[in-house]
Amino acid sequence: MKYAVRTSSLSHKWEHVWTALPHLNFNCSAFRSKSIFSEFVNDTLSHRNNDIKLTGIELTFKGAATASSVIKKSVNYAYMHNVTKLSVKWVTKKYIQFPQELFSSHTLKHFTLATNVQSYLLCKTSCVPKLAWDFPVLETLILKNIRLGDEGDESLDLFSKCVNLKDLTLHQCCMKGLNILNIYASQLSDLTITQSLSLPNVFDVIAPQLKNVTASVKGTIDRFPVSFDTLRLATEGFDHLAEVNLSLLKPHYNRERFVPVLLDLFQTFRNAKTLIIDTAIIETLSLSPNRLSERSPFNELNSLRINMAPLNQKEYIASMLTQVISNYLLENSPDVTFIMDLPQDQLKRSRDRVDMETMANKVPKLKAEKDNKHLMPKGRCPHPEAMPT
Known part of the structure; x- marks a missing residue:
């Protein structure tokens, strides 16, 4: 916005161009002081041509x-x-609380709210109002680095008035000490919960139209010394799931404790058509093979993708895939397409290290594709005992 005003001063023809911009971007980093920035914002808003429709504002x-x-x-x-579109980012080292006025609009459709507050500050008290936010036409909500709720709160219901919400993202948010975070959104189709500093005890999710889920199974900060944060969902069921993408930040100790958590999540997401997991999940499941004796919950799986980015040279991924995938994840999905995504620098090493003939005793052979993916063509996944030795 600052540079638009400067450009307008170059010619009389452009003199009033800056007053007619449909999208405003205010960034304090372009100004020497906060007072100058504040004055600039006031002048811009007071001189803007209100006959021109304002579509969006970005505030930093x-x-x-x-x-x-x-x-x-x-x-x-x-x-x-x-x-209809608003983005607000508050850059500060101090504890902040967003004003109540920010959380009520009957025209806003896309809202992004972010801070850069360090984790120890986020874990104090909520920086947003704890009453239901009044956004009846909101479709997309992105919260980044936001403290939701206070420690000891029984439940928090922020989104029930967002009756048209379709896409919700909670990234690096802190919900330490919160018992239940309610997500009641009848139109919600995409839910993202990633790299949370701390998770509530339970996400209570009622979203009958949910199609895509991306989530981190573990919080990034353990509650020292004995407690830990894991993703837990209470739901009436997701009947329209298309894709579920789960990642597990590798725990430093007692990884087996995440096995029942993962199995519960698999049961919750049993209707997924595509499942994406990382090697940390494969490793964790392989530590407790006795827990995988129950029948696989996945009956409609069409595609299984494994993100190999965290792969370590010393890990025997072939044997882990044999046990976990063939005996559990693919049991009820004979026509599944199996994909392993490899980072560029690990592709050659993986080709050299993985003994394909050994893996073929349990799962179909994987062939390396030019796009750095190992694909198993669609077809019946042979049962290990039915394959020739």
Whole structure:
């Protein structure tokens, strides 16, 4: 926005161009001081041509007091002019709390809220209102580095008034000490919960239209010394799942404790058509083969993809795949397409290290494709005992 104003000063023909921009981007890093930035925002909003439809505003602030006042003015202006897209990022080293005015709009469709607050500050108290947010037409909500709820809260219901919400992302959020986070969204199709600093005891999810889930199974910060954070879902069922993508940040100790967590998640996501997991999940499951004796919950799986990025040279991935995939994950999915994604620098090493003939005793051969993927063509997955020795 600052450079748009500068450009307007180059010619009389452009003099009022900056007043007619449909999208405003205010970034405090382009100004020498917060007071100059605040003055610039006020001047821009007061001189803008209100006959031109305002579609979106991006706000990036530093500090606390100045940012709070600027946010209120900018947001009030945006909502008054029926903005549909809003992005707010608060850059500060101090504890912050977003103003109540930010969480009510009947025209907003896409909302991103982010901070860069360090984890020890996020774990204090909620930086957003704990009442249901009033966004009746909101479709996309992205929360990054946000503290949700306070320690000791029994439940938190933020999204029940977002009746048109279709895409929800919680990235690097902190929910330490919260018992239940309710996600009630009848139109929700995409849910992302990744790299959470701390997870609630339970996500209570009612989303009958949910199609795609991307989630980290473990929180990034263990509750020292004995407790830990894991992804737990309470749900009435997901009947329309298309793709589930799960990752597990490798635990430093007692990895076996995540096996029942993973099995519960597999049961929850049993209707998925595509399952994506990483090698940390494969490793963890292989530590407790006796827990995999129960029948696989996946009856509709069409594709299984394994992200090989965390692969270590010393790991025997072939034997782990043999046990976990053939005996459990693929048991009820004879026509599954199996894909292993390899990073470029590990492709040649993987070709050299994985003994394909050994793996063929349990699973179909994998062939290396030019796009750095190992594919198993569609076809019946032979039972290990039915294959020739």
